[in-house]
Amino acid sequence: MQLNTKHFGVIEIDEKEILYFPAGIPGFENVKKFTLLGRQENDVPFFWLQGVDDPDLAFVVTDPFAINDNYYVDADDDEIKIIEAKDPERILTLAIVTVPNDITKMSVNLKAPILINMDNNKGMQVIMKNETFPVKYYIMEKGNP
Amino acid sequence: MLVLSRKKGQSIMIGNDIEISIVEIQGEQVRLGISAPREVSVHRKEVYEEIIAENRKAAAAHVSPDMIKQIKIRKDAGSGNTESSQNCEKTNEDKKN
Numbered sequence: 001m002q003l004n005t006k007h008f009g010v011i012e013i014d015e016k017e018i019l020y021f022p023a024g025i026p027g028f029e030n031v032k033k034f035t036l037l038g039r040q041e042n043d044v045p046f047f048w049l050q051g052v053d054d055p056d057l058a059f060v061v062t063d064p065f066a067i068n069d070n071y072y073v074d075a076d077d078d079e080i081k082i083i084e085a086k087d088p089e090r091i092l093t094l095a096i097v098t099v100p101n102d103i104t105k106m107s108v109n110l111k112a113p114i115l116i117n118m119d120n121n122k123g124m125q126v127i128m129k130n131e132t133f134p135v136k137y138y139i140m141e142k143g144n145p
Numbered sequence: 146m147l148v149l150s151r152k153k154g155q156s157i158m159i160g161n162d163i164e165i166s167i168v169e170i171q172g173e174q175v176r177l178g179i180s181a182p183r184e185v186s187v188h189r190k191e192v193y194e195e196i197i198a199e200n201r202k203a204a205a206a207h208v209s210p211d212m213i214k215q216i217k218i219r220k221d222a223g224s225g226n227t228e229s230s231q232n233c234e235k236t237n238e239d240k241k242n
Contacts, residue, residue: 007209025200026193026200027198027200041214046214048210060206079183079184081183081184082184096199106216109196112196112199127186127188129188135195135196135199140216
């Protein structure tokens with residue numbers, strides 16, 4: 001199918017690559033379908049979670065485990081019931097990246113990761129209850145030119 | 146909005162399976178006990194709003210694929226986090242884009 005994207009114009013994607021977010025993403029509850037773009041590019045730690053229903057909606061995402069060695073996702077099975085996860089190995093975990101005008105203040109949301117069940121392509125954003133990981137985890141060194 | 150008065154130890158039901166009870170009242174602070182099905186997510190409103198605000202900010206960013214390609218990060222980089230920071234590489238190209 002053809003997909004209108006925020007950054008890559010109109011592209012062709014396989015419908016198998018569509019991810020379903022039954023509850024949307026907080027703040028964007030009406031957008032239920034997304035797809036990942038740019039994930040196959042080597043050496044680039046960032047890629048895109050593009051809204052399928054809304055071409056203007058695209059998040060920069062990254063692998064939180066690559067950002068922080070001590071990272072883990074703390075969520076009850078019941079909290080993630082919506083994606084029908086059975087096998088933790090089959091869950092793809094992503095973190096949304098916020099890029100402000102001052103790029104040195106770029107941060108990654110480690111508190112509320114995106115979880116995608118690769119067996120059924122269902123996804124959600126889970127908000128961890130503990131305070132271990134921050135909403136803004138800065139990934140650039142402060143004051144770096 | 147429905148407003149109910151409750152005393153310590155009393156509770157309210159929302160539907161059949163959500164119960165909110167008043168555990169303790171101390172001055173301006175009220176401790177609530179919430180019993181709800183596990184799939185119902187319960188968060189302090191400010192946490193939920195913080196996530197919404199962060200998502201909106203992330204979605205509004207003016208960042209192009211070319212720009213993102215030039216950003217290099219290192220594991221556990223970043224000051225302002227609780228962990229000790231390490232250097233991270235970033236090209237000067239970022240701002241030009």
